Amino acid sequence: MDESEKNEKLGYLDNKFSKNRISKSVKEKERRLPQLPFSEKGVVMRFAPNPSGPLHLGHARAALLNDEYVREYGGKYILRIEDTDPKRVDPDAYRTVLEDIDWLGLQITDVVYQSSRLSLYYENARQLIEIGGAYACTCDNEEFRLLKGRKEVCPCRSQSEKETLDLWDKMEEGFFKEGEISLRLRTQIDHPDPAMRDFPLFRILNSPSHPRVEAHLYPLMNFSVSVDDHYLGVTHVIRGKDHIANTCRQKFIFDYFGWQIPYYRHYGRMGIEGVVLSTSDIRKGINEGRYTDWDDIRLGTLRALGRRGITPAAVRRAVLEIGIGETDIQFSWENLFAKNKEIIDPVSHRYFFVPDPVAVKISGTKPTIAKASLQPSDPLQGSRNIAFHDTVYIPSVELNRKIEYLRLKDLFNILIKIEDGTISAEYAGNSLEEARSKKAPIIQWLPYEENVPCTLLTPEGVVKGLCEQGVLNETGKEVQFERVGFVKIDKFDKGEITAYFTHR
């Protein structure tokens, strides 16, 4: 897919093809994000995931919000892979994160890996030490925590720049083992917020080994992020409010170096109804066999959403509507589904799917071929031909409703007869008007001879049924099973179609 195709798919190109009624009304409904200050000359923004697993809805918000601003103001959009903690790096994630970003349609202009920038961090650490901004602390963690709580300095804090530099050399050389020493920033030990007091900048890690680089001395995020944001020229940072404290911490670092601080904006926490979002919890669930994989449709990962038929454009619209407010919110599937429907309804092909099918022989008529529209709002997309011989499958629920007069959609009316437990039907005319006036249910059906088994996976359970053979051409696409809902055709395997229920 080239760039323009991609944009069009995401609803960005307002070209001659998108002048139809639906996309126009959608466009009018779209609201804009609030303006960012200092954006006149364009912006440099970044999306900075930790490569610990595939991306989920929470990542999508950060990624899409930033993406949208870069699209609006122009500039650079940097993907920064934050892999400075080998404990939290999943080698596969280097690939999956990129795949997910591609799916989302982000306009990334630059990609950097923090693990390739360790020497930059070391150099800046050295500088920071030289100007007296940091000291090497050998205190026990718990001990330091207690001192900090009492606003008391630790003995290491009084070391001279020379002493710190010597210790730093040893840290770089590998003289210290994990946990023995860390480099701390000199902030204010009596800062009212305990979270600000002399927080750490670097630590030693002897294991596990890093998949991309040989190292033992790693920066902590507040240092690497500050250094990168500065050297990469980041102008605006949109991130979750769980980073508010980090923003304050990073300002201490910027101040030491005399760097210009980017514009920060923090959006609120986002909870998602009934879904596990945490990467570590998902991983655990997969390992324990509770989920099939990262794209298990019960998950909130982007690949899971894609698999059940949620489009990236819908995710984008939903996320932009939520915006950058600081209020904690409850993300609702209803709203996402509505956005998705806006997108897929006008283009999804329609098919009949008959759940729990019952065969009914119809007397009093001759074989014929029904013509049904593939896409009712756009006849140009063609139609399906469904052959009627003499027996059809209809959903068993329709019989349970005890209504005798029915219309088979796009075919004709029938009268159901149940005698001694055998079900049959009689042809009852072609008139649609008559069916309407008698308020006959208009139902989906399939010929006895031509159909294909289909398993529909829904949140409520598995529905076995039959569907039209035309569905075989729709693998990987979203279609609508008439009177059932939108589904994504997952695969055709062993003579059977598997589909995932997307939403009504």
Place this chain on the structure above:
RNA sequence: GCUGCUAUAGUGUAGUCCGGCCAAUCAUGUCGGCCUUUCACGCCGACGACUGGGGUUCGAAUCCCCAUAGCAGCACCA
């Protein structure tokens, strides 16, 4: 415990900075109707909110104070 952020209908969101045009916007949802060879789409209508209490003011969703609730940070994670 300390520090900070937030608070508009079931959900999301506009309005809050610079008080009156807000008996509060839009979307979604639910219900009802219309349209329609789908229980989809579209159209019409209804339902539904300023967390509470004080204060300032002629006038407060909007400013101030207190309370309450939710969330975050106080990691050698990001």
